[in-house]
Amino acid sequence: MLEWIRFIFTAAFLAAGIFILIASVRGVYKFDYALNRMHAAAMGDTLGIFFVLIGLVFSAPDIWLGAKLVLIIVFLWIASPVGSHLIARLEVNTNPIWEKDVTAARRTIEEGDTHGHL
Amino acid sequence: MSKRNSNWGNTLQGRFLRWMRFGWEPMDVLLIDKMSQDRDESVNDALSAAENLRDLQLSEKYNADTAIEHSIMQELDEWSLSKGRKIVNRLYALLSVTLCVTVILLLLETVIAMPMRGVAVSPTNNEVSQRYIEEGMEETGAxxxxxxxxxxxxxxxxxxxxxxxxxxxxxxxxxxxxxxxxxxxxxxxxxxxxxxxxxxxxxxxxxxxxxxxxxxxxxxxxxxxxxxxxxxxxxxxxxxxxxxxxxxxxxxxxxxxxxxxxxxxxxxxxxxxxxxxxxxxxxxxxxxxxxxxxxxxxxxxxxxxxxxxxxxxxxxxxxxxxxxxxxxxxxxxxxxxxxx
Structure with a gap:
């Protein structure tokens, strides 16, 4: 009985994660602009991998393996959004169409308002 | 740079090298040197005029040659932009496909020729790996x-x-x-x-x-x-x-x-x-x-x-x-x- 419950949870989470990953890959190819594509890729990197790893946690043979997988989730949730943020930042800083916004944000920073930090 | 004899061209080695390069007899070099020393001014002027004329003729010939070359290159450019590009592209595609198919066939041939996986008599199951697996921990401690x-x-x-x-x-x-x-x-x-x-x-x-x-x-x-x-x-x-x-x-x-x-x-x-x-x-x-x-x-x-x-x-x-x-x-x- 318990085995079956574990199997169902594992399968459900893995299926959800794979669905989100496929959707994110579709989004990467569907969108044209770098920021949109990065958004789709970041979704897959966080939520899709989260669901897949949670599914693996349910199927783990002992509790320590599950704990290690949770640590991997924590690592990925810190690292991968930061990576997406850096890509977006590079795009905004180098693409000429954002130049007005970037200079406006710089000006607000120079005037002391650090909340609009870029 | 090491020091070089100022009269290096007339030493034995220098003459030998010149002879090797131009196919001149060493004696010719000596003769020409002697003649140029003996020549007086008027002869020199006449000679230089003749040389100038020859240079002019040569440069005209060169210009004509380059004009022909230029026109040929232009034709080639036009051809390569219109008809040649198509041919080259098709040839490129054909060659790349041929190369890929050849490599795939060669690799498949090698895979077929390799012994089956998991068969006891295959060379991968020889005594070396068995020894590593059985006694490796004892011998290395890892x-x-x-x-x-x-x-x-x-x-x-x-x-x-x-x-x-x-x-x-x-x-x-x-x-x-x-x-x-x-x-x-x-x-x-x-x-x-x-x-x-x-x-x-x-x-x-x-x-x-x-x-x-x-x-x-x-x-x-x-x-x-x-x-x-x-x-x-x-x-x-x-x-x-x-x-x-x-x-x-x-x-x-x-x-x-x-x-x-x-x-x-x-x-x-x-x-x-x-x-x-x-x-x-x-x-x-x-x-x-x-x-x-x-x-x-x-x-x-x-x-x-x-x-x-x-x-x-x-x-x-x-x-x-x-x-x-x-x-x-x-x-x-x-x-x-x-x-x-």
């Missing part, structure tokens, strides 16, 4: 058979691999490092490179800095764990060194070169890699000299499974890990800015 393989049975090969990494780092240093000038002042190129790097560097990015504050110690610790646990679990010097190098690169990205150069400079790189490689070479030389063929080497193997076991494998793993980490960091720094 629970991880792969570590015992690459750092004990085939340690010489691994020394070559680490040396290749070191040489690659040195070559990248030679090619990409932007030096200061003789007086130690930064050159224009260095200033330009630093300016360019500063405009692209994610400077004072609080999100990156905050996550790097959390992640860098964890990454470095995990890398050290992988290196130190190389003889007990999957991992070892190469993978652990790569993890440590990635942690260093993350720190560099978050906090910049000024802070990273406090603990990692050219001196650090040279010291660490040199010490690691020489220790590796010395330790393995001792081990080959004294420990081969079952001779007692005096290095205790310890109980398999404990952290201080398996003789030389643990220090060798540390050496390899340090070399790999330094190489990764140097590669990144060189390709990014051309300096540390």
């Amino acid at each position: 629970v991880n058979i792969v570590a015992g393989m690459i750092l004990d049975y085939r340690a010489f090969d691994t020394l070559g691999e680490s040396t290749v990494l070191f040489i690659a780092a040195c070559a990248v240093l030679i090619l990409l490092r932007i030096d200061r000038d003789k007086d130690g002042r930064p050159t224009q190129e260095l200033i330009a490179a630093e300016e360019d790097d500063r405009s692209h560097e994610p400077k004072s990015d609080r999100i990156l800095q905050g996550s790097a504050m959390i992640l860098t110690p964890v990454v470095l610790l995990f890398g050290i764990y992988v290196v130190l646990n190389g003889h007990l679990s999957p991992g070892g010097g190469f993978s652990g060194g790569a993890i440590i190098g990635a942690g260093l690169i993350l720190y560099l990205n978050a906090f910049g070169f000024a802070k990273a150069s406090r603990f990692f400079s050219y001196k650090t790189f040279a010291l660490i890699t040199l010490l690691s490689l020489s220790f590796y070479a010395l330790a393995k030389a001792y081990s080959f000299y004294c420990g081969a063929n079952g001779l007692p080497s005096g290095i205790p193997l310890g109980t398999p499974g404990s952290i201080l076991s398996s003789g030389l494998i643990l220090p060798l793993n540390i050496c390899v890990g340090m070399v790999v980490a330094c190489t990764m960091y140097i590669f990144y720094a060189m390709f990014r800015k051309g300096g540390i």
Whole structure:
């Protein structure tokens, strides 16, 4: 009985994660602009991998393996959004169409308002 | 330059060389020299006029030739832009497909000719692998058979691999490092490179800095764990060194070169890699000299499974890990800015 419950949870989470990953890959190819594509890729990197790893946690043979997988989730949730943020930042800083916004944000920073930090 | 005889052209060697180059007889050279000395001014003028005329004719001929060449080239250009491009594209596609199909067929042929997997008589199941699996733990003291393989049975090969990494780092240093000038002042190129790097560097990015504050110690610790646990679990010097190098690169990205150069400079790189490689070479030389063929080497193997076991494998793993980490960091720094 318990085995079956574990199997169902594992399968459900893995299926959800794979669905989100496929959707994110579709989004990467569907969108044209770098920021949109990065958004789709970041979704897959966080939520899709989260669901897949949670599914693996349910199927783990002992509790320590599950704990290690949770640590991997924590690592990925810190690292991968930061990576997406850096890509977006590079795009905004180098693409000429954002130049007005970037200079406006710089000006607000120079005037002391650090909340609009870029 | 060494000193050369001022009359070098008339020495035996010089004449011989000229004869070799132009097919002149050495006697001719002497004769011509003598004639040119004997010639008086009027003859010289007439000669130079004749030479001028010949030059003019030659240059006219040359111009005509180049005009013909030019027109041919233009025709070729037009042809290659219209009809030739189609032909070349089709030929390119055909050739690439042919090449791919040939390679695929060759590889498939090789795969078919290889012995079946899992058959008892196939050469992969010979006595060597059986011996490694059965007696490897006893002989090397390492629970991880792969570590015992690459750092004990085939340690010489691994020394070559680490040396290749070191040489690659040195070559990248030679090619990409932007030096200061003789007086130690930064050159224009260095200033330009630093300016360019500063405009692209994610400077004072609080999100990156905050996550790097959390992640860098964890990454470095995990890398050290992988290196130190190389003889007990999957991992070892190469993978652990790569993890440590990635942690260093993350720190560099978050906090910049000024802070990273406090603990990692050219001196650090040279010291660490040199010490690691020489220790590796010395330790393995001792081990080959004294420990081969079952001779007692005096290095205790310890109980398999404990952290201080398996003789030389643990220090060798540390050496390899340090070399790999330094190489990764140097590669990144060189390709990014051309300096540390």
